[in-house]
Amino acid sequence: MPTIDMPTNAERFQFHHLVTGWQAFGNSRFGWWPDFAIGGSENLWQQLLAQVTLQTGTVQVFGKRHSIPRLQAWYGPKPYRYSGETLPAQALPPLLDSLMQQCMERAQARFDSVLVNYYRDGRDHMGWHSDDEPELGANPVIASLSLGAARDFDLRQRQSKQRIRVSLTDGSLLVMAGRCQHEWQHALPKRLRISEPRLNLTFRNLAG
Ligand SMILES: O=C(O)CCC(=O)C(=O)O
Numbered sequence: 002m003p004t005i006d007m008p009t010n011a012e013r014f015q016f017h018h019l020v021t022g023w024q025a026f027g028n029s030r031f032g033w034w035p036d037f038a039i040g041g042s043e044n045l046w047q048q049l050l051a052q053v054t055l056q057t058g059t060v061q062v063f064g065k066r067h068s069i070p071r072l073q074a075w076y077g078p079k080p081y082r083y084s085g086e087t088l089p090a091q092a093l094p095p096l097l098d099s100l101m102q103q104c105m106e107r108a109q110a111r112f113d114s115v116l117v118n119y120y121r122d123g124r125d126h127m128g129w130h131s132d133d134e135p136e137l138g139a140n141p142v143i144a145s146l147s148l149g150a151a152r153d154f155d156l157r158q159r160q161s162k163q164r165i166r167v168s169l170t171d172g173s174l175l176v177m178a179g180r181c182q183h184e185w186q187h188a189l190p191k192r193l194r195i196s197e198p199r200l201n202l203t204f205r206n207l208a209g
Pocket residue numbers: 116118127132145154169187188189201203
């Protein structure tokens with residue numbers, strides 16, 4: 002697996018880009034397969050929208066509730082709690098279960114749950130965060146499958162501020178593993194020129 006050295010000052014604020022396959026940044030590992038679901042992605046889009054029940058959600062910020070800027074759905078054996086909201090447990094529909102098996106094989110990890118995010122257009126977004134809820138375990142592996150409009154996905158190393166930008170294109174799979182959720186934060190910034198929707202499935206393991 003290629004290993005990328007820590008950045009010099011000049012490199013620190015430039016974006017790195019991922020190459021196909023696994024790569025390590027210190028103790029964090031990223032897997033990137035831009036063509037993971039190419040060929041079936043249009044079919045998948047239709048079938049997923051038919052099987053998944055998307056909802057608006059809220060988050061609590063400084064004691065105030067706000068609508069989240071995207072739609073979402075949660076499927077897994079346990080409820081998912083984040084930012085003061087609880088999404089109830091529910092069984093994965095067959096298509097999500099089959100995609101989860103394929104992602105487990107590629108990510109070499111076990112998953113039992115999926116958070117579905119639907120971005121209606123480029124105004125919908127997700128702010129800087131890490132998927133580090135204790136229920137996800139010590140070093141969670143997260144597999145992120147994208148369909149529809151390509152969107153930039155930014156990663157920043159908490160200490161060095163080193164940055165990675167990946168264009169999450171239709172049918173691509175990004176895996177975050179190792180110490181990623183401790184050492185890096187990620188975000189999906191607004192892109193006001195994008196008018197098409199995007200679906201993102203992040204597979205996780207809550208069973209421990
Ligand atoms: O839509 C994306 O690619 C980002 C999703 C994400 O960051 C998350 O579910 O934690």
